[in-house]
Amino acid sequence: MPENNYSDFTHKPERALAISAIKKGLDREQLLEHIDELEFLAETAGADIIAKVIQELDSINPATVIGKGKIQEIKQLIEEEQITLVIFDNDITPVQARNLEKNFNIKVIDRSGLILDIFAKHARTIEAKTQVELAQLEYLLPRLTRMWPHLSKQYGGIGTKGPGETQIETDRRVIKTKIQKLKSKLIEIDKQKLVQKKGRESLPRFALVGYTNAGKSTLMNMITEADVQVENKLFATLDTTVRTFKLPNGNKALLSDTVGFIRKLPAHLIASFRSTLAEAKDADVLLHIIDISNKAYTEQIDAVLETLDALNIKNKPIINVFNKIDLLTDNFELKNFMKLYPDALFISAQRGLNISNLLRVMEERYNQQSKIFSIKIPYSDLNLLNILYSKFDVQSRKDLDDGIFCEVKVINANFDYFKNVFSQFIIN
Ligand SMILES: Nc1nc2c(ncn2[C@@H]2O[C@H](COP(=O)(O)OP(=O)(O)OP(=O)(O)O)[C@@H](O)[C@H]2O)c(=O)[nH]1
Ligand SMILES: [Mg+2]
Incomplete structure (x- = not known):
């Protein structure tokens, strides 16, 4: 299976077309801001937005998002401007992407796919890389079929025939196993971070x-x-x-x-x-x-x-x-x-x-800021009860057989003082 074909464009400058397909009557100013943001995202990912298309629709076409007429128009624009990538501001389904790619004969991605690419490009640490890889595989899984075979000619590594359904099933299983492995790896990384965090606990x-x-x-x-x-x-x-x-x-x-x-x-x-x-x-x-x-x-x-x-x-x-x-x-x-x-x-x-x-x-x-502490003062240290009541906000009290149990609200500014005086008696 070729690696991350859908994100190949991050490695070479692409000429991209941005499309925002929305239902009629939405706030136009906001829409323009969204498409500006999409342009910034595209730039960050290494693509130039050559043209922007805003399409107001009565209803979204479930198969291709936009209608036939618009598809033809865009096809022409793609040829004239030698565009190599179409980016939708809307979320598009894997099926819509596949249908649009068949029509345009170039890659079609959405905002989520674009953000995913930027994350992949910017990940540096093992944790970030693992997290991105997991998100990419989850994104790829439902889109697996569309990689084959209609785009096979464009992607060098795939070969000309394109694998059949059995191959796709195998790939799916491989991806699912990989997803599980990455999840376990992240749990491990989390555990290590917990260890590293210890010792820093007392600082604001x-x-x-x-x-x-x-x-x-x-x-x-x-x-x-x-x-x-x-x-x-x-x-x-x-x-x-x-x-x-x-x-x-x-x-x-x-x-x-x-x-x-x-x-x-x-x-x-x-x-x-x-x-x-x-x-x-x-x-x-x-x-x-x-x-x-x-x-x-x-x-x-x-x-x-x-x-x-x-x-x-x-x-x-x-x-x-x-x-x-x-x-x-x-x-x-x-x-x-x-x-x-x-x-x-x-x-x-x-x-x-x-x-x-x-x-x-x-x-x-x-x-x-404040925290609530539970403490138990033994009857042998009853003198501390005076300090407790005069300096702190005692929220509840229970006189037990072996001492007095209290819940005390302490503002952060008084933490050190409270901890010094009552350290032996703090339960949590
Ligand atoms: N004019 C101006 N530019 C600023 C100021 N603070 C940050 N910038 C610029 O804003 C851009 C983003 O700054 P970053 O500090 O990378 O922003 P960030 O919030 O960490 O961004 P991400 O890590 O991408 O989420 C950079 O080009 C900064 O130079 C400021 O006070 N004035
Ligand atoms: Mg930053």
Whole structure:
């Protein structure tokens, strides 16, 4: 079986056509933003968008998405412009892709396929590579039949005849076994990460989250003097970096930078990148980095919140950080944003604007967080009960035979003090 034929285009510049087929009456401005984003994704993957087609439809054709007339029109455009790849902004089914490829005689992929390619291209660590491979195989499985035989002439390695159904069944079985192996490998990697994480537990943890290209890695580098790769490309970061830095009070803390989110992140990728995406789960406070210069910033905010929700990490304390304020045209614009988002911070990670203020807010928000501790004070240490009641928020109490059991709410700022005094008596 040839390797990743559907993603071959990442290795040579392609002339691509972008299509967005939508039902009539949808918001046109939003549609244009989506197709701009598709163009940015294509560029990142190494393809030039030569032409863009927006097709408003009464209904989506189940076999080919668009109608016969449009197919002919596009065929002509493909010939005239020597286009080698068609990219749909819509999700298309394997059957639709196969039918369209038969018509156009070139490769047809959708947004998910494109994102998958970018991930494959940018994966560096074993974990990221394994996660991408898993997502690719899951994506490939239902599409296996369309690789053969109608495209066999274009793909060198396949041979002229094209395998029959038996061959496809064998390939399917091989892929399914491989998928299982990759899943087990990821579980192993996860276990190793747990071991590495030990010892870091007591430091305050902050995590950068946000839409891809918002400036998370730039801010990471600014705050922690790390050298995470920064690029004007989508999904420049696919792995997680954790670094220490100092809060204004001089205490050490941890900051993590990880993969960015995007509207409609493909399900296969969410599933296989779950552990990397959920890196923010361990954080005490999240920093949501928003690109203030992007016209679609509100949609991007929503996409990030939806992804956090899908990963079950929406309820963490979040500081909204609007980045790239240096790109705003005037102060008036910034003031308007500040009115709209009174609790947010406004920075430029690149120019280092307002970073000390951000660090101050990070410290404040961390200190406001609290945890509930269960403790049992033996009757021989009853003097500690006074300290407990005078300094902390006792939420429940049970007088047992061998001591007094309490649940105590402690704000992070008082953690060290609490732990020093009650260390022997903390149950959890
Ligand atoms: N003008 C300006 N550009 C910025 C600023 N911060 C980041 N950038 C640029 O925005 C682009 C993306 O920055 P990254 O830090 O790679 O963004 P990211 O959020 O880590 O992106 P992914 O890793 O792809 O999710 C780069 O070209 C940066 O130079 C800023 O404050 N102002
Ligand atoms: Mg990054």
